[in-house]
Amino acid sequence: MEGKFIVIEGIDGCGKTTQINKLFNWLPNSGLINKKSKLIKTREPGGSLLGKEIREMILQNNTNNPPANLTELLLYSADRAEHLSKIILPNLEEGNWVICDRFTGSTLAYQGYGRDIPINTIKKLENIVCQGLIPDITFFLEISPQESIIRRQNKVPDRIESEGINFLTKVNNGFKSIALENNWEIIPASLDFESISNLIKDILINKFSL
Numbered sequence: 001m002e003g004k005f006i007v008i009e010g011i012d013g014c015g016k017t018t019q020i021n022k023l024f025n026w027l028p029n030s031g032l033i034n035k036k037s038k039l040i041k042t043r044e045p046g047g048s049l050l051g052k053e054i055r056e057m058i059l060q061n062n063t064n065n066p067p068a069n070l071t072e073l074l075l076y077s078a079d080r081a082e083h084l085s086k087i088i089l090p091n092l093e094e095g096n097w098v099i100c101d102r103f104t105g106s107t108l109a110y111q112g113y114g115r116d117i118p119i120n121t122i123k124k125l126e127n128i129v130c131q132g133l134i135p136d137i138t139f140f141l142e143i144s145p146q147e148s149i150i151r152r153q154n155k156v157p158d159r160i161e162s163e164g165i166n167f168l169t170k171v172n173n174g175f176k177s178i179a180l181e182n183n184w185e186i187i188p189a190s191l192d193f194e195s196i197s198n199l200i201k202d203i204l205i206n207k208f209s210l
Contacts, residue, residue, distance in 0.1 A: 045076060108122055
């Protein structure tokens with residue numbers, strides 16, 4: 001059996017969590033998954049036990065001692081290495097389906113376009129960590145930075161979310177470039193939640209129907 005790896009990307013506030021939960025509830029009875037296969041829902045950073053500790057290190061809003069940009073990148077890479085080793089690859093090898101909130105695209109967008117770390121540096125690390133694994137399909141939920149901030153105005157921001165609109169604009173522009181370059185499925189996240197969910201379902205049916 002061959003598992004499938006589905007990734008949802010986008011800036012904070014785009015609705016990833018809502019759509020992943022809808023997808024997680026729909027897929028088992030969609031007819032797309034082999035009855036013997038499991039469906040796994042995970043995220044980056046923090047998808048593994050060690051990753052949860054790394055996530056806290058990365059996202060805690062400690063303005064007195066934030067990590068250097070390269071340190072931040074290496075922490076994300078360490079999280080991904082553990083995540084792949086302990087969660088993603090074992091499940092795919094067993095024929096299970098994995099839905100992941102963020103993957104390598106987020107690193108390119110946030111640390112590459114947002115932090116201005118050379119893209120080649122990030123891709124070299126990605127090659128080491130991922131060893132050729134790429135998602136079977138990636139969805140990019142696209143909203144404007146302004147809408148992202150409006151949607152999150154009642155939420156206590158983590159360290160990355162606190163960076164402000166200039167940083168977020170750079171990240172969002174990065175996501176757009178990455179999505180086009182890699183033929184991601186681009187969905188306007190300004191649509192209502194049900195319309196977005198239906199678009200995702202239709203795309204998956206067309207791609208993975210048995």
